[in-house]
Structure formats: structure tokens, C-alpha cells
Amino acid sequence: MHLCPFGPVSSGVSASPKNPPRSVLSRYRALARDALDRYGLRQPQFSLVKFGENITWRVRTADSNQFLLRVHRPVYHSAAETGSELAWLRELRRSTGMAVPEPVETATGEPIALAGAEDPHVCTLLRWMPGRHHWRAPLPGHLRALGRTMAQLHAHTLSWRRPRELPRPTWDWNGLLSPHNVWSRSEFDLPGLFAEEDRPAVREALGRIRATMRELDTLKDSHALIHADLHFGNVVFASGQACPIDFDDCGYGYLTYDLATTLIPFRETPDWERVRSAVLEGYTEVREFPAKQLERLPEFLAARRLTMAIWLSSRGPLIPRLPRDLGPYLARTAELCRRLAD
Numbered sequence: 001m002h003l004c005p006f007g008p009v010s011s012g013v014s015a016s017p018k019n020p021p022r023s024v025l026s027r028y029r030a031l032a033r034d035a036l037d038r039y040g041l042r043q044p045q046f047s048l049v050k051f052g053e054n055i056t057w058r059v060r061t062a063d064s065n066q067f068l069l070r071v072h073r074p075v076y077h078s079a080a081e082t083g084s085e086l087a088w089l090r091e092l093r094r095s096t097g098m099a100v101p102e103p104v105e106t107a108t109g110e111p112i113a114l115a116g117a118e119d120p121h122v123c124t125l126l127r128w129m130p131g132r133h134h135w136r137a138p139l140p141g142h143l144r145a146l147g148r149t150m151a152q153l154h155a156h157t158l159s160w161r162r163p164r165e166l167p168r169p170t171w172d173w174n175g176l177l178s179p180h181n182v183w184s185r186s187e188f189d190l191p192g193l194f195a196e197e198d199r200p201a202v203r204e205a206l207g208r209i210r211a212t213m214r215e216l217d218t219l220k221d222s223h224a225l226i227h228a229d230l231h232f233g234n235v236v237f238a239s240g241q242a243c244p245i246d247f248d249d250c251g252y253g254y255l256t257y258d259l260a261t262t263l264i265p266f267r268e269t270p271d272w273e274r275v276r277s278a279v280l281e282g283y284t285e286v287r288e289f290p291a292k293q294l295e296r297l298p299e300f301l302a303a304r305r306l307t308m309a310i311w312l313s314s315r316g317p318l319i320p321r322l323p324r325d326l327g328p329y330l331a332r333t334a335e336l337c338r339r340l341a342d
Contacts, residue, residue, distance in 0.1 A: 020051045028055045031071050035115035035123035040107035041067070053315075054248060058128065066128035067104060070248075071121050075185075077169075077248070079112055079122050084166045085247050086111050086124065088225065096156050098149070099243040101126040129245050131236030138232055140278045145242040146235055146262060147282025150227075153244070154255050155287050157224040171228050171253030173213045176307050177206060183307075183314045193309055198334035205302050205337035212299040216254055222293055223254045230262050256293045259283075260300035267301055268332065302340045305333045 025048070036044045036059065043062035046069060050056045053076065059067040072082060086103040093100060104125040106113050114120040134142045169175055169182055179187045190206065191199040216222040227234075229249040236243050259279070266275040283289050312326060 025051070028071055031055075031115045031121050031123070032057050032069055035069060035071065035113045035121075035125075038106045038108075038110075038113040038115070039104065039125055041065075059125075068101070068126045068128055070124045070126070071115065072123065072248075074119070074121060077122070078167070079114075081167050081169070082122050082124060083111050084168050085250055087163070087166065088250060089126075089247060091160065092153075092156060095160075096152060098152055098156075099129070099238065099241055101129055101245055101247070129236050129238075129243055131238035131243055133233070133235070134237055135232035135235075138275075140274070141240075142232075142237060142242065143275055143278035144282030144285075145237065145240065146230070146232070147279040147284075148286050149235070149242040149244055149282075150230060150258055150262065150279075151283040151286035151289075153227060153230075154224065154258070157226065158221050160225075162225065166225075168225065169228075169249070169251035171226070171251050171257060172217075172223075173210050175251070175253075176257075176303060177209065177310070181307075181310055183310045185314075188310060190306060190310060193313055194330050194334055198331070198337075201334055201337040201341055202306070204341045205299075206306070208340060209299045209303045209306075212296045213254065216256070216293060216296065219290075219292060221290070222256075223252065225250060226253045226255065226258045228253055228258065228261065230258055231265060232262075254293070254300065255289070256296055256300045257303065259289070259294075260297060260304045263297075264301050264304045267336070298340055302333075302336050305336055309333055 028051075032046055032055075036046065041059065041061045044059050044067075045061075046057040046059045048055075049058050049068070054073060055071040057069040057071075059069050061067075077085075089100050089103055092098050093102060103111060104127060105111055106125075111124075113123045113125070115123045138146075171182075174180065175182045177190065179189065181188060191202045194202050227244055227247060227250050229246060230244060234244060234246040236245060262279060263276055266272050269275075280289060280294075309330060312329070
């Protein structure tokens with residue numbers, strides 16, 4: 001999950017940190033330099049892309065190649081989990097021809113590099129994905145293209161005979177919204193984030209979301225390996241295709257959660273119905289979105305908003321504007337919970 005989870009199309013929290021402390025940035029530059037030494041690139045020059053969940057750098061070489069270097073946060077994914085992300089990307093490229101990031105091995109053939117002797121960080125290198133972002137005002141063609149891409153990802157993962165060992169997070173009730181969710185490091189009181197008058201609506205919404213997930217657990221093909229962060233900030237467009245990037249959150253979850261993640265930034269805009277229809281039109285060009293799962297979209301829209309509330313509250317040091325912006329975001333989330341209850 002990168003640090004702009006909502007995008008300018010919504011009035012959510014602007015979560016892009018600016019100007020990290022010079023000492024911190026210097027440390028990560030040293031880690032990036034150490035990692036690049038392990039890839040055997042010709043005279044690499046690198047510049048900061050984002051200081052966020054991971055620290056990412058754009059790398060240019062003397063032979064005009066471009067890459068994305070990621071220095072991963074140690075506490076989020078293990079080396080084995082990151083290796084599983086890369087394995088899925090390779091399989092998508094091999095078996096579907098989809099335009100997804102291409103992992104690059106180290107000079108010694110390793111899928112990841114460990115940088116930093118005293119405090120090793122997992123680092124990965126991907127070939128740079130050409131294309132343009134259209135997250136400010138996506139046109140109907142962009143919406144349909146992203147729907148097609150989402151359907152292609154789902155069709156692949158539902159038919160793929162995955163390796164027995166492919167560790168990734170599980171985005172179910174426990175992983176997303178329970179007191180022991182993935183984001184918080186200790187028991188978390190989600191309703192306690194909200195104003196006292198909003199807590200009953202939040203608790204009722206959580207009850208409905210949990211019941212919905214239990215219901216979908218009984219249905220075939222309701223969940224699989226999903227991208228789990230497929231909003232427009234994580235898609236570039238090239239040659240009419242929507243090319244997903246940033247698979248850092250990919251894990252085992254509900255297909256409807258993927259759809260909700262794409263749609264939630266538009267839920268409070270006048271374009272909601274147009275956006276929803278266009279994304280689903282693109283999706284159905286590849287496969288039908290199962291009706292029983294689509295019926296539960298309102299619960300998953302609320303689930304995504306509530307998940308973001310947990311994530312934002314746990315990322316305070318990275319988001320300077322959080323104290324100012326979180327209150328209005330929580331108020332809008334509570335209103336979505338009330339509409340779900342109604």
C-alpha cells in the first residue's frame with residue numbers, strides 16, 4: 001500500500017509525506033547504493049520516487065535502461081513473502097503476457113538483495129513500467145481498461161495451480177479488521193478511533209462485514225490471490241492497457257475487496273454510478289463478476305474505508321498532515337457505515 005491510498009478524486013486524507021529528515025534519507029540512500037552494487041548495473045544513477053511504505057528509487061544506467069529499486073520496510077513483509085510477490089509477477093508475465101512489473105535478479109541470480117550489514121533490508125529491482133497515470137480524472141476508457149485488467153488477474157489466480165509454499169498476507173476478517181489485524185502491532189480498538197456518537201454505526205457495520213465474509217467463505221471462487229491495492233495510483237496506462245504496479249500488498253483475499261479498492265475513491269463523487277458501471281463493463285468483457293459477490297459490494301466498500309482508518313492511524317509518523325485530516329476522514333467513514341446500516 002503506497003502512501004496515497006485515495007487519490008485526488010476523493011476528499012480523503014492526503015497521505016504523501018514530504019521532505020523526510022536528511023539523516024533518514026541519507027541512510028536509505030546508502031542502503032540503495034549497497035543494493036544496486038549487487039545487481040551489476042552499468043553506472044547506475046538513482047533518484048527518490050517515494051518515501052513511504054517502501055522507499056522507492058528510479059534507477060537509470062549508462063546503457064539507457066531504467067528500473068525501480070524498492071527498499072522494503074523490515075517489519076511488513078519477510079524475505080519469503082517478498083519472494084512470493086515476485087514469483088506471482090513472473091508467472092503472470094509467463095502465462096498471461098500481462099503488462100506487470102518484471103523482476104530483475106541480482107548478478108548472482110538471487111531474486112532479492114539484502115542491503116546493509118548491521119540492519120539488513122530486503123531490496124528488490126523491477127524494470128521500469130512505461131506509461132501514464134490517470135488518477136485525477138480517468139476517462140471511461142481508462143475505467144473499462146482497469147476493469148479488464150482486474151478480471152484478467154482474477155481469472156488467472158482462480159485457475160493457477162500455485163506452488164504449495166507461496167506465503168503472502170491473508171486479507172480476511174482477521175487480517176483486515178480484527179483487533180489483531182495486519183496493520184497494528186498490538187490489540188486495536190477500531191471503533192475507539194471514532195467520535196463516541198459514531199461508534200454504534202461503526203460497530204454495526206463491522207458486524208455486517210464480518211457476517212458477509214463468513215457467507216462468502218462458503219462460496220466457490222469468492223477469494224483467491226488478489227492485488228489488494230488496485231486503485232488508480234497503482235496503475236499506469238500504455239497502448240490502451242491498464243498496467244497494474246505495486247503488488248506489495250498482494251495476498252489471499254476476496255475478489256470483491258479488489259473491486260471495492262478500485263471504486264471507493266469515487267463513492268462520494270457525482271460520477272459514482274458512471275465509474276462503477278464502466279469498471280464492471282470492462283470486467284465482464286473478460287469474465288462475469290459473480291452476482292452474489294457483487295451484491296456484497298457495499299459491505300466491502302465500508303471494509304476498505306475502515307481498513308484505511310486502521311492503516312492511517314498506524315502510519316502517523318510518515319504522514320505529517322494526519323492530525324489535521326484524519327478527523328474529517330473518520331467522520332465520512334462513519335457516514336458510510338450509517339448508510340450501510342440503513
